[in-house]
Structure formats: structure tokens, C-alpha cells
Amino acid sequence: MNKKHTYKMRTKTLFLMSFLMISFFVISSCETDETQTVATFTELVMADEFDTDGAPNSTIWxxxxxxxxxxxxNNELQxxxxxxxxxxxxxGVLIITAKEEAFNGASYTSARLLTKGKFEQTYGRFEARIRLPYGKGLWPAFWLLGDDSNGTEVWPQIGEIDIMEYVGSExxxxxxxxxxxxxxxGQSIGKPYQLENDRFDTGFHxxxxxxxPDYINYYVDDILYNQITPDDxxxxxxxxxxxxxIILNVAVGGQLPGAPNAETVFPQTMLVDYVRVYNRRN
Known part of the structure; x- marks a missing residue:
């Protein structure tokens, strides 16, 4: 079975909500141009290709x-x-499934994986190949969180880098x-990226x-669409x-997407083909 092309999505009616994510954060003022810092990170230091069926690799996750x-x-519901x-x-893929079910007082279940205490790094290229779910109230993410030094530091002082966030109704x-x-x-700094003639829920990206030091470049399918620096x-x-x-999760509900509605189909899955981290080769 071809792990990149075998999953099919149900045909669903596309409904649009207002451009919610634009109002949720402050758009970075920097533009993609030749003045941006572009580094080459080629030394692979961590990879999970999800080639072994069963539970995720416990040495990583x-x-x-x-x-x-x-x-x-975030007032999430799962x-x-x-x-x-x-x-x-x-x-060959990690499958995170959000389900509508009564479980321990909640109405939904899902999963949130993290590499805390197993793999942590400062600087580098962090990437994942993912197919996203669809539907109002779904909030998947691929992100980084700073170590809290055993609870001596708190968010947001520890820092958070959201590589990919998405609401399922857009x-x-x-x-x-x-x-x-x-x-x-709501005052976070970022920028949206919109596909032309494609959707994030129908294929991998x-x-x-x-x-x-002093910059974070953002990519979708190797397209550099934003850079954030201390000046921003x-x-x-x-x-x-x-x-x-690293954190991978699918939230249900919460402040950004709102709750699921009658149009939301469950279960929904986020499929992760791989996660890879690189350093700059000396």
C-alpha cells in the first residue's frame, strides 16, 4: 500500500467561515524577498518515518x-x-484520530504527542509531511514549545513556535x-499561507x-512565505x-476554531508521513 496516496477523503459540502485566523494573531510585516536570511540545514539529526505499525516510537514520543x-x-473540548x-x-503513517464520544467527562477524544525529555533542540530545520482533517471545530497543529526548566519558567516566557496551525473549516x-x-x-505574530487550487485535507504537504539566531523562516512545500525576526x-x-x-496534536473546539457543528463529520484524522529535524552541517 502506498502510504502517500492511499487515503481517500469523503466528499463533503464546503462551508466557509470568516477569516478567523487572521483576527487571531498580528500579521508579521516582513515580506518574502531576497533580503531574508536563508540557511542550509542538511545534517539529519532526528527522523521518524513511521515505518513500524503499532504504537508510536516511545524513544521519541x-x-x-x-x-x-x-x-x-484554550477551552478545548477533547x-x-x-x-x-x-x-x-x-x-507508514502516524494517524491521530479525533472522535466524537463520551469519555471521562468529555464529548470528544484525540491525541497529543510530544518529544519533551526525549528530543529537544535549539535551531535547525524542523519539518513534517502531513495531511490535515476537515470540519468546523477541528484544530490540528505541528509546533515547538520551549522547555520549562522543570517548572521554573512558564508560558509565554518559554516561547512557542507554531510551524503549522489550521482550522478545519478553512x-x-x-x-x-x-x-x-x-x-x-490573540497578539501572537504570524502570517497565513493559502493554497491555490488545492486543499490541505485532500493531500500531503x-x-x-x-x-x-534571530530569525525563523516559515515554509510550505519548500516555499518560503514568511520570516520573523526580533524586529517583528x-x-x-x-x-x-x-x-x-516538538508537539503534534489535533484539538477539538477551543478559542480559535469554536465548537464543532452539525456539519462536522467524525471521526477525523491527521496523517503524518514523517517528522525530520536537521542541523547545519559544519
């Missing part, structure tokens, strides 16, 4: 379990589990953002950043500290 505080800080019903590797648009002190939550943020630049760890 751990799990957040439960509903977190205040729905993981209960995160490590059950195979919500997260498994099959046919299947042609994703966005990348940063959060730090003075520019977190590569989401990545190249991150170095209205507070302390916390991205020269480290290390940061």
Missing part, C-alpha cells in the same frame, strides 16, 4: 493525557489519550506564528521552519534560548 487546565489553556483508537502507526489556509512575552494568544515582535525575543521540543 510521549503523550499529554486528559483535558489539561482550562482545556489546555480528552487526550494514548489509546490506539486515537493514535497509531499504520502503513481547508485552503494554514498559518505559522510565534508566541512570547508581550505577543501571545510539507510544513517546516528553518530557525537560527513587540517584546523579548525568547527564541535564542533553548531547547524546544
Amino acid at each position: 510521549g503523550f499529554d493525557i486528559g483535558t489539561g487546565q482550562n482545556g489546555w489553556g 480528552y487526550y489519550t494514548d489509546r490506539s483508537e486515537n493514535v497509531t502507526v499504520q502503513n 481547508p485552503t489556509i494554514m498559518f505559522g506564528t510565534v508566541h512570547g512575552p508581550g505577543y501571545s494568544g 510539507i510544513f517546516g521552519i528553518e530557525w537560527g 515582535v513587540p517584546g523579548e525575543w525568547v527564541f535564542n534560548r533553548g531547547p524546544f521540543y
